[in-house]
Amino acid sequence: MQFSELATKLGSAIAASSLDNQLNPILTGLAPIETASSGTISYIEGDKFAQCVSSTAASALILPMNQAIQSQATDRGIAWIAASEPRLLFAQVIKLFYQPFRLPPGIHPSAIVESGVEIGENVSIGAHVVIQPGVKIGNDVTIHPNVVIYPDVEIGSRTILHANCTIHERVRIGADCVVHSGAAIGSEGFGFVPTATGWFKMEQAGYTVLEDGVEIGCNSTVDRPAVGETRIGRDTKLDNLVHIGHGCQIGSNCAIAAQVGLAGGVKVGNRVLLAGQVGVANQVTIGDRAIASSKTGIHRNVEPGEIVSGYPAVSHKLWLKTAAIVNRLPEMYQFFKQSQRN
Numbered sequence: 001m002q003f004s005e006l007a008t009k010l011g012s013a014i015a016a017s018s019l020d021n022q023l024n025p026i027l028t029g030l031a032p033i034e035t036a037s038s039g040t041i042s043y044i045e046g047d048k049f050a051q052c053v054s055s056t057a058a059s060a061l062i063l064p065m066n067q068a069i070q071s072q073a074t075d076r077g078i079a080w081i082a083a084s085e086p087r088l089l090f091a092q093v094i095k096l097f098y099q100p101f102r103l104p105p106g107i108h109p110s111a112i113v114e115s116g117v118e119i120g121e122n123v124s125i126g127a128h129v130v131i132q133p134g135v136k137i138g139n140d141v142t143i144h145p146n147v148v149i150y151p152d153v154e155i156g157s158r159t160i161l162h163a164n165c166t167i168h169e170r171v172r173i174g175a176d177c178v179v180h181s182g183a184a185i186g187s188e189g190f191g192f193v194p195t196a197t198g199w200f201k202m203e204q205a206g207y208t209v210l211e212d213g214v215e216i217g218c219n220s221t222v223d224r225p226a227v228g229e230t231r232i233g234r235d236t237k238l239d240n241l242v243h244i245g246h247g248c249q250i251g252s253n254c255a256i257a258a259q260v261g262l263a264g265g266v267k268v269g270n271r272v273l274l275a276g277q278v279g280v281a282n283q284v285t286i287g288d289r290a291i292a293s294s295k296t297g298i299h300r301n302v303e304p305g306e307i308v309s310g311y312p313a314v315s316h317k318l319w320l321k322t323a324a325i326v327n328r329l330p331e332m333y334q335f336f337k338q339s340q341r342n
Contacts, residue, residue, distance in 0.1 A: 114132050183216045250272075279298065
């Protein structure tokens with residue numbers, strides 16, 4: 001693809017370009033800025049990486065709105081386009097060079113599709129898939145090999161179920177969702193009632209709902225509650241190895257990183273960010289736009305817009321102050337011992 005063709009396809013997303021300088025290389029792929037080679041396009045997100053322009057071998061770059069960086073690229077003979085959000089534009093460029101693998105439409109001969117299953121148009125069902133009775137599948141759905149779908153499941157149009165994931169009963173998956181390999185959606189919540197003779201199992205008779213545009217990472221679990229529903233809001237994204245306990249309510253446009261664990265009944269607002277290995281205790285409420293840094297342990301409610309860190313969670317500013325003090329504890333201890341001697 002020639003650089004000029006790429007710029008035409010991106011259209012209004014581009015704020016400026018080097019096309020006036022007649023730099024029009026042929027682009028064959030994409031690469032990170034540090035390892036880019038001739039024929040590839042890469043990007044620089046901000047001034048922090050501006051020095052990479054002087055060393056990269058890329059034929060084209062996506063740059064921030066910085067004339068100095070743009071002039072440097074031109075001087076080196078590197079074609080460039082500029083945007084207010086270079087990383088977002090690079091994501092759009094990736095879609096022009098790469099399309100994920102998709103099964104051809106149809107049902108593989110080894111798949112088991114029970115009677116009473118409703119299948120929409122242009123659906124792809126791979127090898128050794130098992131679909132139980134009462135399942136409803138929308139149009140353009142892709143179900144990769146070895147997926148198991150229990151009874152009483154609804155799957156919206158254009159959703160993708162990757163190999164070896166399991167969709168348990170009483171699950172409602174919206175349109176344009178992605179469930180990655182090894183994930184279990186609607187598995188039984190951890191419900192046991194203590195008695196004098198041991199644990200009495202509480203059956204999990206509720207529902208699990210993924211709204212439109214939800215993405216679930218590999219080996220993540222979203223549990224079904226005893227009653228009511230576990231719900232993940234529109235366009236929320238879960239990384240790999242995330243656990244969502246029974247009865248949790250998660251809002252829209254949240255991002256939850258790897259190894260986060262939510263206990264039962266947690267309520268998460270909209271546009272919340274939970275970094276890696278965050279743990280959230282039972283029945284906690286996290287307000288809209290809140291952020292928890294990695295390894296935070298949340299045992300109390302978090303106010304909307306609040307940023308928390310540490311275990312147990314405190315405001316991020318307070319955590320930074322305490323972390324600075326911890327680094328000085330050996331020095332303070334020596335001072336204390338010396339004071340005792342005096």
